[in-house]
Amino acid sequence: MAAYENFFNAVGLKDWCSAGGDGGGGMTSMADLIAQTDGTTTQGPSLWNWPFPSLDALNKACAAIPPSRDVTQGLEDGFLAIRGGLRAVVDPLTQPLSWALRDMLWIMTNTPWWLMVPILMLITWLVTRSWRLVVFVLVSIAFLAFINHYDAAMQTLAIIFVCAFICVLFGVPIGIAMSRSDRLQRTVIPILDMLQTLPPFVYLIPLIFLFSVTEPKLYGIAIILYAIVPVVRLTDLGIRLVDPDVIEAADAFGMTKRQKLFGVQIPLALPNIMAGVNQTIMMSLAMVVIASLVSAPGLGVLVLRGIRSLELGVGLVAGFGIVIIAILLDRVTKASLARIDTSKSGK
Amino acid sequence: MRKTTLLAVAGATAIVTGFAAQTGTARAAEQCGDISIAQMNWAAAEVTTNIAKFMLDQGYGCNTSLVKSDTIPAITSIAENGRPDVVTNLWLNSAGDAYKKLESEGKIKRVAKTLQPGGVEGWWIPTYLAKEHPELKTIEGVMAHPDWVGGTFNNCPDGWGCRVVSDNLIKALDLKSSGIEVFNHGSGQTLASSIGSAFADKKPWFGYYWGPTVVMGNYDMTRVKLGDYDKAKFDKLQNKDTKDPQVSDFPAAPVLTSVTSDFAKTHPAETEFFSKMSFKTDTMSKLLAWQDENKASGEETAVYFIKNYQNTWKNWLNADAQKKLSKLIGG
Numbered sequence: 001m002a003a004y005e006n007f008f009n010a011v012g013l014k015d016w017c018s019a020g021g022d023g024g025g026g027m028t029s030m031a032d033l034i035a036q037t038d039g040t041t042t043q044g045p046s047l048w049n050w051p052f053p054s055l056d057a058l059n060k061a062c063a064a065i066p067p068s069r070d071v072t073q074g075l076e077d078g079f080l081a082i083r084g085g086l087r088a089v090v091d092p093l094t095q096p097l098s099w100a101l102r103d104m105l106w107i108m109t110n111t112p113w114w115l116m117v118p119i120l121m122l123i124t125w126l127v128t129r130s131w132r133l134v135v136f137v138l139v140s141i142a143f144l145a146f147i148n149h150y151d152a153a154m155q156t157l158a159i160i161f162v163c164a165f166i167c168v169l170f171g172v173p174i175g176i177a178m179s180r181s182d183r184l185q186r187t188v189i190p191i192l193d194m195l196q197t198l199p200p201f202v203y204l205i206p207l208i209f210l211f212s213v214t215e216p217k218l219y220g221i222a223i224i225l226y227a228i229v230p231v232v233r234l235t236d237l238g239i240r241l242v243d244p245d246v247i248e249a250a251d252a253f254g255m256t257k258r259q260k261l262f263g264v265q266i267p268l269a270l271p272n273i274m275a276g277v278n279q280t281i282m283m284s285l286a287m288v289v290i291a292s293l294v295s296a297p298g299l300g301v302l303v304l305r306g307i308r309s310l311e312l313g314v315g316l317v318a319g320f321g322i323v324i325i326a327i328l329l330d331r332v333t334k335a336s337l338a339r340i341d342t343s344k345s346g347k
Numbered sequence: 348m349r350k351t352t353l354l355a356v357a358g359a360t361a362i363v364t365g366f367a368a369q370t371g372t373a374r375a376a377e378q379c380g381d382i383s384i385a386q387m388n389w390a391a392a393e394v395t396t397n398i399a400k401f402m403l404d405q406g407y408g409c410n411t412s413l414v415k416s417d418t419i420p421a422i423t424s425i426a427e428n429g430r431p432d433v434v435t436n437l438w439l440n441s442a443g444d445a446y447k448k449l450e451s452e453g454k455i456k457r458v459a460k461t462l463q464p465g466g467v468e469g470w471w472i473p474t475y476l477a478k479e480h481p482e483l484k485t486i487e488g489v490m491a492h493p494d495w496v497g498g499t500f501n502n503c504p505d506g507w508g509c510r511v512v513s514d515n516l517i518k519a520l521d522l523k524s525s526g527i528e529v530f531n532h533g534s535g536q537t538l539a540s541s542i543g544s545a546f547a548d549k550k551p552w553f554g555y556y557w558g559p560t561v562v563m564g565n566y567d568m569t570r571v572k573l574g575d576y577d578k579a580k581f582d583k584l585q586n587k588d589t590k591d592p593q594v595s596d597f598p599a600a601p602v603l604t605s606v607t608s609d610f611a612k613t614h615p616a617e618t619e620f621f622s623k624m625s626f627k628t629d630t631m632s633k634l635l636a637w638q639d640e641n642k643a644s645g646e647e648t649a650v651y652f653i654k655n656y657q658n659t660w661k662n663w664l665n666a667d668a669q670k671k672l673s674k675l676i677g678g
Contacts, residue, residue: 028647028650028651028654029646029647029650030397030401030646030647030649030650032650033401033650033653033654033675034401034404034405036674036675069642072642073642080547208536208537208540209540209544212541212544213532213537213538213540213541213544214499214530214541219533291533292533293533293534293536293537294533294534294537295530295531295532295533295534295537296533297531301505301531301533302505304504304505304506304533304534305505305506306506307506308419308504308505308506308507309419309506310419310420310423
């Protein structure tokens with residue numbers, strides 16, 4: 001006797017109930033089967049273990065009410081139904097991401113190492129003007145190459161460069177727009193909260209169904225969605241934190257909104273924005289291992305191999321490689337951030 | 348090594364270690380007590396372990412716990428602390444030397460083949476593709492017409508036993524020379540979903556897969572013949588550093604149930620049950636197809652088996668347990 005059967009009988013819905021469905025397609029739960037074996041079938045639940053009126057409990061008493069399995073099934077069917085249309089729109093839109101990732105990976109792995117390392121050192125010099133960091137870059141990459149992790153490290157770097165660049169490209173304008181409209185801020189912040197707290201695999205599930213799994217953009221989107229949050233937040237915050245007195249002075253000079261934004265607000269917010277960029281880069285690195293589950297190449301694959309076949313050494317070395325790259329990227333972005341700060345105060 | 352996620356391993360290791368901490372006392376043979384069974388994270392394993400749990404709990408008066416695990420973590424756990432007691436659905440080819448070492452040390456012994464004759468693995472194409480182009484049923488045909496299979500070979504994720512074999516086969520066949528690109532999947536999930544999306548759009552697909560699995564039960568696939576199976580050649584393919592790999596098809600993969608030696612000593616009746624618990628591969632495929640059709644959980648599929656296949660499982664039990672479960676057998 002199911003718990004809510006009496007209720008449905010009392011309100012006169014018995015006919016309606018028995019008319020719908022066949023009671024879950026002949027599915028028996030393990031608990032029912034055990035009850036059947038013990039011979040305790042006829043006894044209903046006592047007050048102590050009275051079930052919550054959930055879909056499944058109600059379904060047992062009244063077949064016309066769908067079990068929760070039908071709800072998830074309906075969600076799946078609904079998603080599959082809109083999949084074609086969604087794909088027709090989203091697929092071409094995101095295709096440049098695939099090209100960018102594929103080209104960047106090709107460039108970074110096919111350039112010979114004796115060309116690639118100086119180029120990276122040159123970039124470091126240009127953004128930081130610090131000989132110490134240039135030497136640090138050389139030593140770190142030389143170490144990774146020495147233990148034969150050069151290719152994996154370059155793949156990881158290529159993915160991070162592309163994803164972080166796109167994050168900044170979209171994140172900063174979104175942050176600026178948010179700082180200028182309270183209503184936009186109110187709608188975007190919950191989305192950012194969601195992106196940060198959702199386990200990454202949750203938004204990978206619809207992505208896997210939407211795109212071909214052989215496309216690099218699959219992991220590209222996963223990384224970007226996760227890593228774009230800090231740069232958006234900190235751009236918004238930085239501009240909002242600009243001293244109102246300064247804005248008042250700018251108003252007094254008769255500056256237009258546009259002049260105020262580019263001449264006053266963004267320069268003053270730059271330290272915050274750069275801190276956001278730094279965090280974005282670090283978070284895209286954090287996604288490297290998870291992105292490897294959807295076929296991203298690089299050090300993450302080696303970490304996964306270490307875990308899967310319990311090759312402790314392989315996993316540890318690859319993990320250590322990720323740490324080195326993290327320190328490297330962090331130091332370089334922080335140094336360039338410091339340079340922007342001092343150049344401003346020197347003016 | 349089949350599917351794994353970071354979390355599964357971490358969780359399993361934590362749980363298994365926890366179990367190890369609170370046990371270690373040998374039990375009297377008459378009293379069944381607590382048993383732990385490693386539950387691999389694929390559908391067939393979930394069904395088998397739930398069936399075993401029901402039989403042991405109801406028929407033998409055990410208190411069975413299922414420990415979520417995976418091939419290598421389960422074996423490592425047994426090697427390090429002798430728990431879990433029972434491992435079923437152990438794919439010997441994936442477990443490799445780690446398992447053989449444990450067996451030769453006498454820590455574990457195989458009592459049965461969980462699947463008869465065993466699992467199938469190999470390189471596959473969708474059957475609609477094979478009907479359209481019958482030449483594709485052999486690897487020569489595939490390599491002659493790479494664009495018919497989409498120009499891509501879907502390879503195993505890194506860290507799986509099959510990855511080593513497939514990598515060696517790719518070298519031996521010189522697959523890349525025919526213009527087929529090798530795509531290395533990051534996880535079993537993307538490998539499975541690439542099959543799913545190919546079938547949804549009736550597109551070509553070519554790659555490694557294994558059964559019995561939900562995917563194999565759900566989609567009609569045709570195996571690509573790689574040649575004949577040659578044990579010596581195949582053994583060489585399983586070694587990562589083989590110099591000159593030779594082509595050999597995949598054999599039927601042994602899928603085992605093993606128990607620890609301690610368990611076999613202290614629980615003779617239950618060990619006997621495990622030594623009889625064996626499924627025909629066809630039966631398992633049917634169960635998994637039923638599971639997918641009805642969107643059932645592993646537990647519900649176990650119940651479906653228990654209610655519909657009495658004649659199969661009746662003989663696994665001893666007389667005492669048969670009496671306890673007589674209601675189900677009779678009905």
